[in-house]
Amino acid sequence: KDGFFFVDIGEKLPFPLRKWQHRHEIKSESGGTIISDDIRYSTGLWLIDLFAYPLLWAQFLYRKPIYRKLFR
Numbered sequence: 001k002d003g004f005f006f007v008d009i010g011e012k013l014p015f016p017l018r019k020w021q022h023r024h025e026i027k028s029e030s031g032g033t034i035i036s037d038d039i040r041y042s043t044g045l046w047l048i049d050l051f052a053y054p055l056l057w058a059q060f061l062y063r064k065p066i067y068r069k070l071f072r
Contacts, residue, residue, distance in 0.1 A: 003027025003034075016043040016052075035067055 003026055010020030023038040037060050043049050 016045075016048055018042050018044045033071060035071075 005023055005025040008020070008022040008024070010017065013020055019040070019042040021040040025034075025036045025038070027034050027036075039056060039060070041049070041052070041056070043052065
C-alpha cells in the first residue's frame with residue numbers, strides 16, 4: 001500500500017507531560033485515503049495518564065470531520 005508517515009517527538013512539553021510521540025500516517029486504501037494517528041505519551045503518573053486519555057482522544061476525534069471536509 002502506498003503511503004508515508006512522520007513522527008513528532010516532544011522536546012519542550014507543557015505540564016504535566018513528560019513524554020510525547022505522535023506518529024502521523026497517511027496511506028492509500030480502497031480508492032481513498034486513510035489518515036491515522038498513533039499517540040504515545042506519559043506524565044510519569046499512570047493515574048494522570050489514565051485521566052488524560054479521554055481528553056486526548058476527544059482532541060483527535062474532533063479532527064475527523066475536518067479531514068473529511070478538506071480531503072473529500
